[in-house]
Amino acid sequence: MNIDRMVFRIAGSFILVSLLLSLVWSPKWLWFTAFVGANLIQASFTGFCPMAKVLKALGFKPGEAFK
Numbered sequence: 001m002n003i004d005r006m007v008f009r010i011a012g013s014f015i016l017v018s019l020l021l022s023l024v025w026s027p028k029w030l031w032f033t034a035f036v037g038a039n040l041i042q043a044s045f046t047g048f049c050p051m052a053k054v055l056k057a058l059g060f061k062p063g064e065a066f067k
Helices: 003-024 027-046 050-057
Strands: none
Touching: 003 027, 003 050
């Protein structure tokens, strides 16, 4: 599995978990949801994604979006 697919999978998981936590625990978890969404938007413009850097350091193969 390449970095691109892992970034999408991790970001989607973070969003779903934070939405669940906002319903069960506190609405303040929606700030984490907003952070993940904002990071995805900025990554689409700049090509820089902190999660992609971490995954690359862990040895995952680069994809087309995050080289």
